[in-house]
Amino acid sequence: MSKIGKISSFQSLGTVDGPGIRSVVFMQGCPLRCICCHNPETLGFDGGEAISVNELFKKIIRFKVYYGKTGGVTFSGGEPLMQPDFLIEICKKLKAAGIHIALDTSGCILNDKIKKLLSLIDLVLLDVKYYDNESYKKNAGMSLDKAIEFLSYLNEQNIDTYIRRVIIPGFTDNEMSIEHINSLKEKYPCIKKVELLPFHNLCIEKYENMGLEFKLKDTPTPTSEKMEYLNSLLK
Numbered sequence: 001m002s003k004i005g006k007i008s009s010f011q012s013l014g015t016v017d018g019p020g021i022r023s024v025v026f027m028q029g030c031p032l033r034c035i036c037c038h039n040p041e042t043l044g045f046d047g048g049e050a051i052s053v054n055e056l057f058k059k060i061i062r063f064k065v066y067y068g069k070t071g072g073v074t075f076s077g078g079e080p081l082m083q084p085d086f087l088i089e090i091c092k093k094l095k096a097a098g099i100h101i102a103l104d105t106s107g108c109i110l111n112d113k114i115k116k117l118l119s120l121i122d123l124v125l126l127d128v129k130y131y132d133n134e135s136y137k138k139n140a141g142m143s144l145d146k147a148i149e150f151l152s153y154l155n156e157q158n159i160d161t162y163i164r165r166v167i168i169p170g171f172t173d174n175e176m177s178i179e180h181i182n183s184l185k186e187k188y189p190c191i192k193k194v195e196l197l198p199f200h201n202l203c204i205e206k207y208e209n210m211g212l213e214f215k216l217k218d219t220p221t222p223t224s225e226k227m228e229y230l231n232s233l234l235k
């Protein structure tokens, strides 16, 4: 019998999580608690829907015709690294079917099992959330060092990587934040693209429905001028 995993939701076709048109699988469960998290429903390990590798594979393969040359599937979350056995099994099948696989992760775990999983991944969307350890610890519950250790491994293995950073006013919307990304780009040639994502608080309702407080509820979305300016600083 094929392995069982837990997913929070399945988006049949999306265009914002990796190149081209992609199906996105939101895996259930995350060990972090980022103050800016837009998907609070994916965090708990007891929520979500149980699904077998074969069932999920069938769901994905139905959309293969839409992926074209550049699209494929993206595993996001939650934190996909929390279900490595399930992902290793499904990624083997997807690879055999010629499907491009992207992994959207915080890079919070790196062990032999994760390394095996990474050997099956075509593209990593690595969230490098803040530019210093203190903010990382306070606002995400992990260290910057861990994310860099992960990035360094991706570079060693020549795995294509997109760096993503949410631009949060008062936290990451400054020159230092972009200089940090530029310095990573210079050091790690595996980085093929940088995506600055404007923070927004559209998830407030989800938090309210779950009886949780969204700590950034009063934080505004950065202006398009600010986003343009920060993008112009990228090398």
Ligand code: SF4
Pocket (backbone or CB within 6 Å): 030, 031, 032, 033, 034, 036, 037, 038, 039, 042, 043, 077, 078, 079, 106, 140
């Ligand atoms: S790593 Fe992602 S899913 Fe987990 S808490 Fe942070 S933003 Fe949310």
